[in-house]
Amino acid sequence: QSALTQPASVSGSPGQSITISCTGTSSDVESYNLVSWYQQHPGNAPKLMIYDDTKRPSGISSRFSGSKSGNTASLTISGLQAEDEADYYCFSYADSSIWVFGGGTKLTV
Amino acid sequence: QVQLVQSGAEVKKSGASVKVSCKASGYMFSAYHVHWVRQAPGQGLEWMGWINSDSGATKYTQKFQGRVTVTRDTSITTVYMEVSSLRFDDTAVYYCVRISRGNFWFDAWGQGTLVTVSS
Numbered sequence: 416q417s418a419l420t421q422p423a424s425v426s427g428s429p430g431q432s433i434t435i436s437c438t439g440t441s442s443d444v445e446s447y448n449l450v451s452w453y454q455q456h457p458g459n460a461p462k463l464m465i466y467d468d469t470k471r472p473s474g475i476s477s478r479f480s481g482s483k484s485g486n487t488a489s490l491t492i493s494g495l496q497a498e499d500e501a502d503y504y505c506f507s508y509a510d511s512s513i514w515v516f517g518g519g520t521k522l523t524v
Numbered sequence: 525q526v527q528l529v530q531s532g533a534e535v536k537k538s539g540a541s542v543k544v545s546c547k548a549s550g551y552m553f554s555a556y557h558v559h560w561v562r563q564a565p566g567q568g569l570e571w572m573g574w575i576n577s578d579s580g581a582t583k584y585t586q587k588f589q590g591r592v593t594v595t596r597d598t599s600i601t602t603v604y605m606e607v608s609s610l611r612f613d614d615t616a617v618y619y620c621v622r623i624s625r626g627n628f629w630f631d632a633w634g635q636g637t638l639v640t641v642s643s
Binding site: 514 | 559561568569585619628629634635
């Protein structure tokens, strides 16, 4: 099972919007509505931001949204803030009780 | 409150084994599965495998098949992850993570355990 493909880095200015893509295959992203997204600040454990492709956990800002088209899931952050600067990882269920992460994207604000 | 408390940092020689524990508390142990994720220094997250806390069934990504073993002791609500034949590139922070039965996302993380493999 190969890692999902994410851009290594993205950047944006405060107030702008950015989108991070996560490309998988017909064995994972495309076949299941089960992509989740995690934010990780240096030295901390990751934090859930989006689950089941598009759902936002309670307590997560509405500035964070998820979407999916075919084998590519996306995380969009609107109204960028300085504290959004972090690493972001997508994660998907794949076939046969296996899960897989994306390679991670470093967001610079 | 929900807690996943992992054992402390380890330093091991190449070729040795390491066993990391993850003590769960604050929730019904059998209602959540436990996964293991690792992160090498400066690198991304890597999913390793998981255990069904209820049945004890396990599944590992192909990369770790035969070298990683996850077990649990329901009497003390603790999950263990053992890596054998350690290599230098196994140096990483290892996290235990919880997923609710029927769900597919992580909702609680252990604090992480740094395993350093040296010569």
